[in-house]
Amino acid sequence: MPPHVLLLGGPGSGKGTQCEQLATKYGAVHISTGDLYRAEVKSGSPEGLIMADIMAKGALVPDELGTQRVLKKRLEQPDCAENGWIGDGWAREEANSVTLLKYGIVNTSTLVISLEVPRATLIKRLAGRRYDPEDGSIYHVDYKMPSDPAIVARLVQRDDDTPAAVNTRLDVYEKQKETALTPLRQVNVQVTEVDGTGTTAEVAERINQVWKEHFDKLSKAEPDFQ
Template structure:
């Protein structure tokens, strides 16, 4: 039986790491919206050309184009053992479209894994990053401080800065937008008995053990 999954989680929840673990163990392709768009555009598929006409202008790609690109991707041969969707669906309309296309392709969803982390903790995780002004080495207030306080390990510089989108206010705002987007989707999949919540505040390996436990019973 194929393993057809959606991976959800807020920025900083560790989705990328868990996606890699899932791919390595269960041999399903990791399908992220960014990669799908890039492939469709670089291969100049009819939908890729359409998507490019929007992205070139900095506009959002409309749902029918996005849905079409996803359906084309899910119809490819490498999804026979299953797939791992990441970054799609983003709206209830897209979730409905996905439900229809998985029915058409006879590849119904097996589960939706939501890596759940308190936004407060994510704010600390995401806004802790700072960078050496001289050489660009990256540090983190929680996980990776310079060995000598105030001195870069790499070049010995003493000046550090924080990128605008790593500043706490920007991070809080980004998380707020994502919570608003994810909440209806979580309810949608919960209603359909497809949702599995995993505590993402644990150690990476423990999170993986929890994810693997769920997947191995499906």
């Protein structure tokens, strides 16, 4: 069975980096709603224009626009059915979780991981992030900058990483987190909390252990459960 994994965490928790590594290791498709929505904005579509204003303020894209339309359409593509997917921050509010369950995207065989990182750490990570508008790469002024001066010169701070937007994003995340997880827990979807502090390698080791335990358990389950 192709893996279906949902990795949650606050802005700056490192879930994007971890999803990329998991996708490389296990061959599943890494799907970030943030990337999907930014691509929609870049396309200049009517939906993208609405999203641009919302995201610049650090607010959440409405479920009926984001999850039910943009994300659902992406999951219907063949690569997701064949290889499985790793969801990067999909369930940010209750409506997202309800939609994921309604359409059968998430169920009791889905591995759901919540990265836990203190707010002060998240603020520091986000404030130092820089974005390459040409290839979409993310860097950080304190510990991950490109060696090429030409790349450094074109790096920008995203609108949603400015101090005001960061605090708004974290306020929204903290307010919505538990209500977003409640629908999953109510139908016995297990949510595993993983310590998201430390080095990338340390966090990856914790996640991979959870991954192994989950899918080992599924492989031993009855066929009709899978």
